[in-house]
Amino acid sequence: MKDFSTRLGIAFRIALRELRGGLKGFYIFLACIALGTGAIAAVNSVSTAITDSISSEGRTLLAGDIRFELNNREATSEEMRFLEGLGTVSVSTVLRSMARLPDGSDQSLVEVKAVDDAYPLYGKLVSEPDLPKADLLALSDGVYGAVAAPLLLERLGVSVGQEILLGKARLKITGAIINEPDAISDGFGFAPRLLTSRDALKATGLIETGSLVEHAYKVRYNDPAPGPTEIRDRAQKELPNAGWSIRTSDRAAPSLTENIERFSQFLTLVGLTALVVGGVGVANAVRAFLDSKRTVIATLKCLGAPASVVVMVYLFQIIIVASIGIGIGLLLGAIAPIIAASYLAGVLPISPEPRLYPAALLLAAVFGMLVTLAFAILPLGHARKVPATALFREQGFETRGLPAWPYVAATTLALAGLAALAIFSSEDRRIATIFLVAMAAGFLLLRLVAMLIAFLARRSPHMPSPALRLAIGNIHRPGALTPAVTLSLGLGLSLLVALALIDGNLRKELTGNLPERAPNFFFVDIQKADLDGFRTILQQKAPKGDIVEVPMLRGRILAFNGTDVTKMQVPPEGRWVLRGDRGITYSTDLPENASVTEGSWWPADYTGEPLVSFSAQEAGELGLKLGDTVTVNVLGRNITARIANFRKVEWESLSINFVMVFSPNTFAGAPHAWLATLSDPAATPEDEAAILKAVTQAYPTITSVRVKDALDVVDRLVGQLATAIRAAAAIALIASVLVLSGALAAGNRARTHDAVVLKTLGATRAMLIRAFTYEYLLLGAATAIFALVAGGGVAWYVLSRIMKLPSNFLPDVALMTLVIALVTTIGIGLAGTWRILGQKAAPVLREL
Template identity: 25%
Template sequence: MQSFQYWARQSRRASFRILFVALVLAVAAISSVGVFSARIEAALVRDASQMLGGDLVIESKRNTANAPWLSILEKPEYATLKQAESVVFPSVVPSERVDLLVSLKAVNNMYPLRGQLTVRNAQGQDEKVASGPPQGELWVDQGVLGSLDVQLGDSIQVGEITRPVTRVILAEPDRGGGFVNFAPRVMMNTADLEESELLGLGSRATWRIYFTGAQPVINQLISELTPVLSPVEEIETLENGRPEVSGTLERANDFLAMAALIGTMVACVGIALVAHLFAKEQASELAVLKSLGYTPKRLLRMWAIGMGMLTLGAGVLGVALGWAAHWGLLALLAELVGVDLPLAGLHYLPMGMLLSALLLLGFAAVPTWYALRAPAVAVIRHQTLKSSRGQLVLSVLFGVFTAIAVCLLIVNNVVLALLLFAGFVGTSLVFALLFWGLLKVLAYLGKGKKSAGTNIAVFQSMSKRASTLVLQGVSLALGLAALLMLAVVQGDLIDRWQEAVPEDAPNRFVFNIQPDQVEGVQQTLNTASQSPVNLYPMVRGRLSAINGETITADTFTDEGARNTVERELNLSFADTLPTHNTVAVGSWFDETPAKAEVSVEDGVAERLGIGLGDKLTFDIAGTPLTAEITSIRELRWDSMEVNFFMVFPTEVLQSFPQTWITSVSLQDDKAIPVSRELVRDYPNLTVLDTELVITQVRKILGQVGQAVQFVFLFTVAAGGLVVVACVMTGARVRTREAAIYRAMGASTAQLQRAAWLELSVLGALAGLVAAIAAQGLGWGVAHFVFEFEYFLSPMHIVAGVVAGAVVSVLFGAWSVNKVCRAPVMQTLRQAAA
């Protein structure tokens, strides 16, 4: 009972309450992402077969109608297997309002073999159906209705056919995470596909054949298919299926986890500060208890009971707050997730308790232990208890190990956790140096000057407390920098990228042009464009060997090189160097009879570690082709022109199956009419509006960016708590300083104005540091990733300064009256004691 009474008194302390709130924030930040991740993981496990659409899927970049391995399926042992088919490709649906880029999916009547489609009918009722749209109907995502301004029952044109939209797709079992699948879905029956004339030779499409059956039969089929599949075909099973689904969500979850980690680390700073202050404040009561006969063992037991209650309370409330916050994440990422998520289990509740206990032990154990050991007589006599070097060293060691443990608990990857911790510490040190320098500059500029209306040298006073203020400002700057960085990357960089593109840059891409359509398409575009339009041939091929040595993705460690080897490349041929290309090394093809040579883009050459004289072997529609590298080219990717990694002489490649592609700049009044004319005359074409692509990329970035910003609100709140903690920690010095000023004739109003000025300047400096960091990141991404000029935005600087000042004032305002109105004589007597 005495323990509960003791802690009931302690709970009335401001330091105890701030410690409790900091713990709750840390647990909530982790729990919100943890609950979200747990639900995603549960959905992936639950829907493993549904996300495939079957027990086994064969995916191919070529039409599987005449695939050699189809003969295997005719064996009697596979007669019991059920089969379904689908093909997915980008297309454009024209309308009076907009030409909408969509992901078109054609399925047969057996699709899906596993799982169900969730749709909404014309009566507004949601229902689960076991098969896709019947012949003569189209089903679409909700976004298609809004973009095209149509309703259920209205008809839309898809290629050469016009069909009514009869259902809205709410959930699709095997919806992938590739870029085309972020485009709104239009689903049709494969019986309508041939009539639509959308697919032609060499179309950029993905064919999928689904199988379900007894697991032994599936395993036998896998063993027979694996050796005979071509490089453009792969097997997907329950173990490796839909990596783009889990990969996309895992990347989003990684961003969220890192955001939560930053918030937790900032909260750790506040916990450490308040824990030390709370321990010092406890020292006087502990001394009284010692004088009343309480033994150290009994006091330690009392402390353990209080810490247990604090752990329990902070853990439960933090998890509850995190649970509530994760619904915000789900709302922001609803389109990205795309499936119903099961409720997560209760395993995240113990994790919240563990995190709360870990933070308390790591940051409060050492100062509390020294408070328990403090001599009772010294405390009762108000003698100053200076922190020993041992206490400082132990506090730092405990804090560092606790922070690393928190990183490991959140990230579950030792290397990444250590890198994140090192990055946090490094960034904090850079911020601290910059912040300290700004404080010293202000003190130098304000030397000998009194602040207007205060008669107090505010900047000189701040400079004397630089160490405390640096910690306060850096913590706040970390939270603000995180938010501003996202604002820069998410919005401003895309705007600058668009501005960097030349005004006459192509704004339409036309692809899937068949060889017999080249002349007609070129004539139509030349008539509409102000400059001649060039069409480029495109042949699909996979790089299979370098200098005679077979390569796979496992040959390379670089992720870009692995991606290059894993997928089919778009190869082209030309006799003259494209105008937006420059030969950096070697020489362009000469006029002698064509030999097997190839020109390689410099970026892919660097990733693959290849150069002049190396021989590359490609698999093109099952036919090997070996060519020697005779030149390395530099490309202007921001030109919006058609570019290729590999270009061959015409005679070397022109006999292979090919489609053609072009980009064209059309005036606003001609762009839509010409696009519609092309799609009407050649239904298989895809006319891509680059503005539409950028809009969809912005939408995807916006979803993830808003979710991460949502998590970073915990960081800003934690930074604000650090402001409060720093104010509390330095309250004695500030109160004594204010008392001296009052003894010298300063009024309470003058002291209040000085305090408001100090808080505003502190927050403004934190916002300035945050804005500089965000702008630096923006420049780095623009320079090294997008490769265009990026200039500082004054608006971001102003926004950072204003935001920092507002947050600092809001969180520090509560202390102003207490400090400025403290009794002068009592304060000076306590300071002299």
């Protein structure tokens, strides 16, 4: 043990003395580690900053300590007594409707929020002008006040002080909303906010039987505050049929939190790709550095240093340099939340105060060190074989084959640790596992592609051009750059292609194919008494249009087979079905846009136990089977139905679809409204405006949703997400470029010898430039083809199998990939070899 510690100390001192000369040879190493570590640290730090802000500011974001939500009905007197027993109660009501100009010249979909005098229990409503809420929403001269989102004022062309119509009431805009404390907890809306009083909402006449309305009861606890679990248990025990959704301040915005966590997981995996691609650069940099230290290694051996000491010397250096790179990356990750706060402050809750997130930084640091060790140990094992004779003759050492088994075992252990960390730190371990398997398969395929390129080059016919013959020979000769180029650029380009194709297809679907297949309008909250008149207006305004009408209710899934869904482990992809209430319907016949995949549809005159048809895809995600029971709460009643069949639903058509369709006898006599769509491919924007105006003026309580407007909102969201994804993909591509630069640097000594020998034999600099250009051109083209195939395959799987959308090959993406590959390989290749071409022959020939 003493002898080992002595060797360790000697190795450490030698390592530090060598590093006094600077980090020459390690700059690409540093850049690769700093880039990948920084990406992971930044993504996780920003994600943690947002989720921590949601948790710490939960009371303000929820505008209460706890929130009870009911759909389509108000709380009963018994339920209100229960709520008032917990503390101060504030009631708000949210629904969608149409706001109109008094002269009827324009209208806009709005999300109406009606609040009481107690609102908000926490936080503050901020408007421009900044007046007390009571003054903003007061009744004056028979007109109620309202504050509106700036977007609504812009759409209707109105300003503060002017009036609008909502339902049957006239409202005066008294201010523009600057900050609504609980907007995030209310969830994402496709329409701008209009906030008014509950008295004003009653005057509008919008709430009728079956209207789609959310009533939120927010409570500020009396002291002492009970625990959230205690409240849930009491509510379930005392009011088992309430069917309300309960949310506590520590989970103020669960959907937002979950989406941020999943998106950050995706970006973390992309950052890990950049880090692993950078790991190849680490291996190249270590190999090049050790190759430049051949004489030092040989000298140490001649002076009696054991091979283990030599290995420890350079392992210490690698760990020290990696620590510097990780430190740079952690610094980037530490300042990322501060930078993000300046951009996201108005959109997401993120604290502007500088804070460190140790868990996120530690995770990135461990990833960085594991990647360093995983890719540096094998080159160290090869360096151990440097013979002492290398001191007397400038010769390389053989790097073919594997080093001794301890080095292979250590590398395997580091890779296993890297994979385990990636999987167990992920929210969705299945996706992380698939991602890692795909990455490993990518490495293997790229190695096979490099072998195939070399094989084809070896079997290529004789070329008349000497430069082209030399280029082809360089591709398959021993020590060729072929494996390094394909591996370094292959993963980065494949990721870029996959993300570009996914983004391009989504945008094409949103702006092209989807609007053509989707209906022009959705009409919500149609009362049965208005149905005939409403249908007549559509037939007059769109005589060639297709009108579809279905009964519409809202229900919340409470249990499967009697088991409370809140106590079930549900896969992430199926959680949306259980989150909040779902639109449900009943039907005698199978819907036209669906087909039964298992089971059978009920007869038209069915009168037995309640039955339900469940969407096949969602049922599979939830683990349901035929004969299982589903308990839903509708209008305060718990209804249990048995699954009679599964059906395939075409969600991408945007036509009327439901997760659950019940047998008609299930809701016999239940009050409800109707949902309708209008599809008219020939309708112009002017025709749609006329339809919207006619329906809104005749039936102001019917909510009209123009599908194109909703798609425009989604398109903007996709664009914002795509920006973040492209930035992450760009990091991976930058890492690839760094790796390529490192690979060229690692092969510079061999290239120098080749260039000197060829020039001695009569080759001109111009001929060598042409040869290198042809070589890099062929390698870049081959890598681009692989990236198109691999990235296209990944994009097809994500679009077709996960998103259930059509996948199309986009020529502009192919051209972009080819250009990037060729410019990168030729540009970096020639930049790296230009200095070699001017090398003097005599010094090199003396060393041969």
